Amino acid sequence: VDKDLDCRAVYCNPRTNGYQYANRLVQARFPEAPVYSDPVVFQKGDKLVLMQAAVPDGVSLSLFAEQGIAVVAVVDDVIPIQHPEMVKSNIGFIHAFRDIMANASLVLSVSMTAVEEIKQCAKDHGYEVNSEMQYGCFYNGCDFKKPEGADLDVSEQALVDVLKGKRFVFSVGTFEPRKGYGEAIKAFELLWKQGSDVSYVIAGRVGMSTGTFVADCKRHPEYGKHLLLAVGASDLLLSKLYEMCLFVLNCSHAEGFGIPLMEATFYRKPILARRLPVFEEIMKDQIRYFEDSSPDVLAGHLEKAMRDVAAGVFVSADKTKISYYSWDEVGKLFKDRLIRE
Numbered sequence: 001v002d003k004d005l006d007c008r009a010v011y012c013n014p015r016t017n018g019y020q021y022a023n024r025l026v027q028a029r030f031p032e033a034p035v036y037s038d039p040v041v042f043q044k045g046d047k048l049v050l051m052q053a054a055v056p057d058g059v060s061l062s063l064f065a066e067q068g069i070a071v072v073a074v075v076d077d078v079i080p081i082q083h084p085e086m087v088k089s090n091i092g093f094i095h096a097f098r099d100i101m102a103n104a105s106l107v108l109s110v111s112m113t114a115v116e117e118i119k120q121c122a123k124d125h126g127y128e129v130n131s132e133m134q135y136g137c138f139y140n141g142c143d144f145k146k147p148e149g150a151d152l153d154v155s156e157q158a159l160v161d162v163l164k165g166k167r168f169v170f171s172v173g174t175f176e177p178r179k180g181y182g183e184a185i186k187a188f189e190l191l192w193k194q195g196s197d198v199s200y201v202i203a204g205r206v207g208m209s210t211g212t213f214v215a216d217c218k219r220h221p222e223y224g225k226h227l228l229l230a231v232g233a234s235d236l237l238l239s240k241l242y243e244m245c246l247f248v249l250n251c252s253h254a255e256g257f258g259i260p261l262m263e264a265t266f267y268r269k270p271i272l273a274r275r276l277p278v279f280e281e282i283m284k285d286q287i288r289y290f291e292d293s294s295p296d297v298l299a300g301h302l303e304k305a306m307r308d309v310a311a312g313v314f315v316s317a318d319k320t321k322i323s324y325y326s327w328d329e330v331g332k333l334f335k336d337r338l339i340r341e
Contacts (some may be wrong), residue, residue: 005335010048016103017058019048044068044331050104051074055096056304061103065130071104072338073230076258077114078121079178084179086254102128108136108337110257113278115277138334140280141327142262147236156237159230163244168199168228169302170245170269171341172238172260173252174207175214175231179276180251180293182213185220185227187298200308203230203238203243242267246309249275250303258282261317265324272305288316 009022019040026033042048048061048068048073053075055061061071080090081097100107101122109115115135122129152160169188173179181202206214220227230237242248248264250273261283263272273279275289290301308314327332 002011005339006271007042008036008040012056012059013039014056017056025178042067046070047072050100050340051073051182053093053096053100055099061099065103065105070106071100072106073100073104074108075094075100075114075118077254078112078117079254081125082117083178083254083258084117086176087319098127101133102130104130105132106136106337107133108138109336110137110140111278111281112137113281114160114256123202134339136328138337139323139325140257140259140262141325142259142266143329147239150234150323152166152234152236152240156230156234160237160240160244161230162228163199163201163241166199167197167246167306168201168244168270169249169306170241171202171204171249171251172263173204173250175204176207177200177213178253179204180253183295183298184249184251185217186228187293187296187302190295190299191302192222196303197226198302199226199228200245201228201230201241203233203241205232221230238263239267242269247272247305247314250279251254252276255279261287262324265317265319265322270316271312272311282323284322285324286312295331 009026010019010021012018013020017040020038021036021040023035025043027035029054042064044067047066048069048071050071050073053073064071065165066078075097080087080093084090107118109118115137119135148208171179171181171184174222175181184200185299188198191198214229214231217223217227217229230241241265247270249259250258250260250271252258252274258279260280261271261273272288273283273289274293279289288305290297290298304312335336
């Protein structure tokens, strides 16, 4: 219980288009939490905090603004608008983003790079923006705990057994075109043709825009040998793969933040990543960047990274020199911004 902030979890009931208290969800996590009667009755001075850029069908945020209820929206990124080719559909996002920009009083994002992209996106597309709009950011946190007291399932243990004693590079993230896995695989193919024994392991979940990626990988001649997937990997498996890998590779074309970079830092692993403004903002000069992901150029970066890891000159980021916060710190910063607004 936070005496400074009366915060209640609510959700929009699709049958009524009205908000109700998420009592069952809250009580499952916090048994001592008070139960509130449904539905939610908003009062002037309340704040509706949208923790993702989504506005339910049948709801208009203008109705809240007209009643003196401030709307605060967390918008992680505007990738669906900036890169429509990288998502299955952006219609729902565009609807929500336009409503948010016109009626929210505060938009928060997970990096200052993302904040500037949000502003520029609204300007470029001519979207109406609330004249009193304020912006802010809070970085994602990183206070991971290595999973203990659990066992890998049979398939995950089999993957770990296959990788024992092998040199491998590791990537993490949803299987989607934006992540650049296809480009990375082409670079590894050149190394394999040259006789390299390095493996490439990708852990992620199947996303809406995955397409045929997983099936294509399973048909690859190196699948199961030098190319391996961990689909829907558990936290325990991710922990083991981070610990075992040579370094972490991030080929993403667009990100709002980049949690795998924080995870790699937690596990003291070097990082080779595409040079994105958001990565430079968060990781500064503590990781190694590349700009050209054509197969031969990226293969060269991979070869050098492997040599430098072996020589001890390609090392993990220094946590004291990057934007590294615990989730508790993030929560406090988020709360303070809500109270100030």
